[in-house]
Amino acid sequence: MESGSWRPPFSTGKIVGNYGLLKLYLEVAREKGRRDLVDKALISEDDVDMLRRLSASPGATAEDFVNALEERFVERVDPEVASEALARAGINVDGDTARRMIARILAGWLVEMGEEMKLYRLRRSWED
Numbered sequence: 001m002e003s004g005s006w007r008p009p010f011s012t013g014k015i016v017g018n019y020g021l022l023k024l025y026l027e028v029a030r031e032k033g034r035r036d037l038v039d040k041a042l043i044s045e046d047d048v049d050m051l052r053r054l055s056a057s058p059g060a061t062a063e064d065f066v067n068a069l070e071e072r073f074v075e076r077v078d079p080e081v082a083s084e085a086l087a088r089a090g091i092n093v094d095g096d097t098a099r100r101m102i103a104r105i106l107a108g109w110l111v112e113m114g115e116e117m118k119l120y121r122l123r124r125s126w127e128d
Helices: 022-031 035-040 046-056 062-074 078-086 094-115
Strands: none
Touching: 022 035, 022 046, 022 078, 022 094, 035 046, 062 094, 078 094
């Protein structure tokens, strides 16, 4: 399957348009024998609980959720593995930038998952 069309379970593509970089990150982690990094990149029940708490905030937007959750995921992403994964996609950035890019994808996936779990409904900017 092509990286650009791959999506993890419960993702919709509403927040993250392309999960290819996450797929590359998981592949590099597996190649390096870093199952721990693969496990850290999977959504946990604690992550869903945090999303539930965030979604209870009145007026919070999907962007607010992604920003808050990115901070949660950034510590779980290895900068060297992220940098190598992005380099395979032709994106040459430092480890911290690569780590943030992968963390943002993970955060977006969790927000999409929340909608799939019926925690809330994501709306387009033109919807009421």
